Amino acid sequence: MKRYAWAAIGGILAGAILTTQVAGPLIAQESARSAGVYEQLDLFGDIFERIRSQYVEEVDETDLIESAINGMLTSLDPHSSYLSPEDAAQMRTQTKGEFGGLGIEVTQEEGFVKVVSPMDGTPADTAGIEAGDFITHVDGESLLGLTLDDAVKMMRGPVGSEIVVTVVREGTDEPFDVSIIRDTIELTAVRSRTEGDSVVLRVITFSDQTYPKLVENLNEQVEAAGGIDNVNGFIIDLRNNPGGLLNQAIEVSDAFLDEGEIVSTRGRDVADSDRFNATEGDLAQGKPIVVLINGGSASASEIVAGALQDHRRAIVIGTKSFGKGSVQTVMPVRGDGAMRLTTARYYTPSGRSIQTLGVSPDIVVQQPRRDPDAEIEEEDDSPARPLRSEADLRGAISNDSVSEDERKIILDEQAAAEEAAKLRDEDYQLAYAIDILKGLSALRTGD
Numbered sequence: 001m002k003r004y005a006w007a008a009i010g011g012i013l014a015g016a017i018l019t020t021q022v023a024g025p026l027i028a029q030e031s032a033r034s035a036g037v038y039e040q041l042d043l044f045g046d047i048f049e050r051i052r053s054q055y056v057e058e059v060d061e062t063d064l065i066e067s068a069i070n071g072m073l074t075s076l077d078p079h080s081s082y083l084s085p086e087d088a089a090q091m092r093t094q095t096k097g098e099f100g101g102l103g104i105e106v107t108q109e110e111g112f113v114k115v116v117s118p119m120d121g122t123p124a125d126t127a128g129i130e131a132g133d134f135i136t137h138v139d140g141e142s143l144l145g146l147t148l149d150d151a152v153k154m155m156r157g158p159v160g161s162e163i164v165v166t167v168v169r170e171g172t173d174e175p176f177d178v179s180i181i182r183d184t185i186e187l188t189a190v191r192s193r194t195e196g197d198s199v200v201l202r203v204i205t206f207s208d209q210t211y212p213k214l215v216e217n218l219n220e221q222v223e224a225a226g227g228i229d230n231v232n233g234f235i236i237d238l239r240n241n242p243g244g245l246l247n248q249a250i251e252v253s254d255a256f257l258d259e260g261e262i263v264s265t266r267g268r269d270v271a272d273s274d275r276f277n278a279t280e281g282d283l284a285q286g287k288p289i290v291v292l293i294n295g296g297s298a299s300a301s302e303i304v305a306g307a308l309q310d311h312r313r314a315i316v317i318g319t320k321s322f323g324k325g326s327v328q329t330v331m332p333v334r335g336d337g338a339m340r341l342t343t344a345r346y347y348t349p350s351g352r353s354i355q356t357l358g359v360s361p362d363i364v365v366q367q368p369r370r371d372p373d374a375e376i377e378e379e380d381d382s383p384a385r386p387l388r389s390e391a392d393l394r395g396a397i398s399n400d401s402v403s404e405d406e407r408k409i410i411l412d413e414q415a416a417a418e419e420a421a422k423l424r425d426e427d428y429q430l431a432y433a434i435d436i437l438k439g440l441s442a443l444r445t446g447d
Helices: 003-055 063-074 085-094 121-128 147-157 210-224 246-254 298-311 404-426 430-447
Strands: 081-083 098-101 102-109 112-118 134-138 160-170 176-180 183-186 190-195 200-201 234-235 261-267 272-279 288-292 315-318 326-332 338-347
Touching: 003 063, 063 081, 063 147, 063 338, 081 085, 085 338, 102 147, 112 121, 121 176, 134 147, 190 210, 190 288, 200 210, 200 430, 210 246, 234 430, 246 298, 246 338, 261 298, 288 298, 288 430, 298 315, 315 430, 404 430
Parallel strands: 200 234, 234 288, 288 315
Antiparallel strands: 081 338, 098 183, 102 112, 112 134, 134 160, 160 176, 190 200, 261 272, 261 338, 326 338
16 A cells, blocks of 8 residues: 555656646746736836936827828738728728729838729729839838838828829830829729620629629619620629628629639638638529629739639639739727737638739730820821622622521621620720630530
């Protein structure tokens, strides 16, 4: 019995020694880390007091602290930031589809302000600002070295006021100035039209309005065409769409999918990960879909393009998208401000991350760039020499294999094809998408 008692006591002592040897250093390490953090906070307090009492000019203490908080967040990645109460209110307004400014979505790349995309119909779009442009100066003042928020504040101003931005554009030898008149930006989330037998759905942004407006516009165009049987397919135009609300991207994707994963998000903690699946119901009723993207298609746009591409529900054409594959969560903080923090990466149904890589189109189609220095050429008023065909030749024999009604149908089809060809000069990528839909529709009809 004594032997067992001593063995038990020995086991307890050994366990105590082992716990001390393992847990002791860990506790000490954690204590040292905590002490280091508190020392850094004390350092911050010392520097704050020095600035407040000894800086050459009197400073606003609130501005100092907000700048420090923002500096901490912006050091993490280009999309995390602090929103002052004013900025937080403006962001909430923007997601509802109306705000003031130039109408451009920007990011920061190696210290430079880069245009993600100009928004349709906004002052920046009208002035010719393009996705991929770098803005180096505002009214002659350099933006280099400023935080993104500070650069954006320089571009804000009263509605109706003029701003001159200096732009550096790939393929253009010299920087050039662009004058823009600030305006209230009222974004229509979705616009639509019919080109021939194809319905074009232009998704401009992912705000609270996007999904309901998409449904409304799609139904209007189908009804105007006389029913879904008279539509050969749909084009979802996501070019220069900077993204927006994640839930809207999921709803838009779900609108054209019957089942399967739409997107998954993976955070630092497994508990922060999520997966979103499609529900039954396809607004396009199985008709072919073409998705248009370019370098200005970012975030929520890439979720939609990636989901429809991975499920083979759509052919994606255009150029590689922007490559923003991260999720930002806006968290309210005390004082009516907010914190925009990157909390997860998102993945397409096939498990690929778009972060920095973007969505690669199935068919690469470049859009000709606008040349800011191009001079407007005078129109040539002289009539073009008409092209002659067999039908124009004197004495040509008639075609007796078709009736007059069939002949009229053929001529109408030729006129429609010629009208569609004119679109190539206006929007080459869209014209290409329409041609793809025609081909897909012909194949389906053949089946």
